[in-house]
Amino acid sequence: MVDLHREFEGSRFFHEARIDRRSADALLGLAAGITADGHINQQEAEFLENWISANLVHLEDPVINLLYRRLSDMLSDGVLDADEAAELLGILRSFAGLSAARPRASDNAFVPSNALPLDHPVPELVWSGRLFLFTGVMAYGPRKDCEALVVERGGQIAPGVSKKIHYLVVGEIGNEQWLHSTYGTKIKKAVELRENGCSLAIVSEKHWQAALFG
Structure with missing residues (x-):
């Protein structure tokens, strides 16, 4: 999905930004599809890691890179255990703007904010002078x-x-x-x-x- 060898750089049919946008949209579709049954297995997690590496890491998007690093950390020992699978399910649902109660995009009246960039654990808020x-x-x-x-x-x-x-x-x-x-x-x-x-x-x-x- 990326013109790695820049063979089409001068073509009026090639538009790198559009292809990047299409790749990002495809990731959302993958996240929604993988989480649709409420479970994530080892094969699905490995496929997603490889797909992001091949299609999106070059974008240097900080939030997509957070997702990629979380996924890579979970698979670093070669095993996606039950706790990691549950955490990944929540991350991908959040990334796609979904939830356990509303697992399909059509169920949502508006797009909820993506939780991936948020601090974990959440910090205590201090008010004075901040x-x-x-x-x-x-x-x-x-x-x-x-x-x-x-x-x-x-x-x-x-x-x-x-x-x-x-x-x-x-x-x-x-x-x-x-x-x-x-x-x-x-x-x-x-x-x-x-x-x-x-x-x-x-x-x-x-x-x-x-x-x-x-």
């Missing part, structure tokens, strides 16, 4: 209302993603970006900063609300 940034659509309400709750507790709102922010809060309601592996520049940049050792945390709106309201 810089927060929001991305995506918040189930709580307008972003300005969410920001006001942070400011009321002594926190601050950052103008954008940087090494200075402490928390990126991902709205519970996703959008079509999540279905095409283009998570938005905020999440991509935050993942890259975190991978390079920055102390910022990426948390879900659900965790943020729990810290606010218990």
Whole structure:
């Protein structure tokens, strides 16, 4: 699916970005198909690892690479045990915007946010003097209302993603970006900063609300 030898680089029929997009869409289809029966076996996990390696690692997409590394770690000893299979099922469902209660895309009225970029384990949220940034659509309400709750507790709102922010809060309601592996520049940049050792945390709106309201 990639023009490795650049034989068609000058062709009007070849468009690398479109092919990359098609590959990312295909991964979502694979994730949905593999998880459809509620189980993942060794053969399916190995197939998915090999497919991502052949088709998507070149994109250097930080979230897809997180998925690939998790999968590779699970298979590093040659065995996908029951706990790893259950964890992988949850990861792939999240990646495809699905859940155990709604395992098919047609069951979902909106695309839930992908949990793969989130911090594990979830961090304790500290408010005073901490810089927060929001991305995506918040189930709580307008972003300005969410920001006001942070400011009321002594926190601050950052103008954008940087090494200075402490928390990126991902709205519970996703959008079509999540279905095409283009998570938005905020999440991509935050993942890259975190991978390079920055102390910022990426948390879900659900965790943020729990810290606010218990």
